[in-house]
Amino acid sequence: MATVLLVRHGRTTANATGLLAGRTPGVSLDEHGREQAARTGERIAAVPVAAVVSSPLERCAQTARAVVERQTGATPSMVEADLTECDYGQWQGRKLSNLAGEDLWKTVQTQPSAVVFPGGESMAGMQARAVAAIRRYDAAVEAEHGPGAVWVAVSHGDVIKSILADALGMHLDMFQRLDVGPASVSIVGYGSSRPRVLTVNTDAGDLSWLATKGPSGDAPVGGGAGTDPVADSANGRTPRIDA
Template sequence: MATVVVVRHGRTTANATGVLAGRTAGVLLDEVGRQQAAATGARLAVVPFARVVTSPLERCRETTEAIVAQQSADAAFSVLVDAAITECDYGDWQGRPLSELAGEDLWQTVQRQPSAVTFPGGETMSGMQHRAVSAIRAHDAAVEQEHGPGAVWLAVSHGDVVKSVLADALGVHLDLFQRISVGPASVSILRYGAHRTDVLATNTDGGDLSWLRGSAPSADAAVGGGAGTV
């Protein structure tokens, strides 16, 4: 099975000021976010990617560029833009301060039962999860078919989108996805197997990732926990 490295974009000007950016154009990484993206790129420089997929929004493209810039000069991979992993359509909530949104009745539903949420003028949170998971799984299958079960690829997306993908991978209901944390420029790692999904890492911002260059993983779980990576 192939391995997908899922990265959230670095911190943005909207994140820093407490505004729900949504799909607003022109929201860029701030200085902290650029440093975060560069640090993630340095971590991932040892990992040869077979494919790179990014949300079309600027903050994800910037993060992707920072990562790709540190890949090997002879690396051969395609960079694809996929709207299916773009930010949630928050509709009328877009561009508003989080402190203001916290006073809305819908806010409590977002916190406690996201599967019941339809953002006014926007999409449902369950629809967001469905499109994102479908896209990630489709890219994963294509990468494995083209490059083999040892291939590693990168997806760069947004906080709620990544959380929803992780919830699906962990086999938990969308209503529990607020229990998952995904920090700016964090790295999560998944493998979609024939029998189950392996969640190798979530929300990491440090540590050696050179073990991802190893041979194709076993399709069976290591009973007792296994020997780990070297």
């Protein structure tokens, strides 16, 4: 199976001021967000990635560029519209503190599968198009580069949470139990039988183990032996540390 690193964009000016940016054009990473994206690019630099696929919005393009620039050699970079932010419709551009007073807010928190944003899309539709895009690219990467290939998808918080919920076999109504912070890395391996979620919402820790020890197709009964820090050290690899 191929392995996808789901990367959320770094912090933006809208994040820092409590605005729901949605698809508003021109929303960029702030200084802290650029630093976050650089650190994430440095983490991923330990792994040769087959491709970087990004939402078309500027904040994701900036984060994707930070990943590509730190790779050795030419890494294909693509834009995928189906990984773009949820269309929040009339909610877009408003303060989160004000939106929390809307009747729909409670439904967003407790039953997102029933949510259709006024003038926008449904959360179920967001999940469907994002999951389909991830599975489509994953199959293409594996077909071209083999089952040990690793690739990166740069997207948005709710989008990534919905992809993780699908991979975990969770109903969309439970996806608010997940947290996906700015510039975080979550890792999913897709296989013929089912996905395997290796990490969720990490913002520190070594990723070089992905370059030498990809996930197997079957889950180890009893949990398996994990990563051996002594063996990794002897082989010149830094032990895996998930935050």
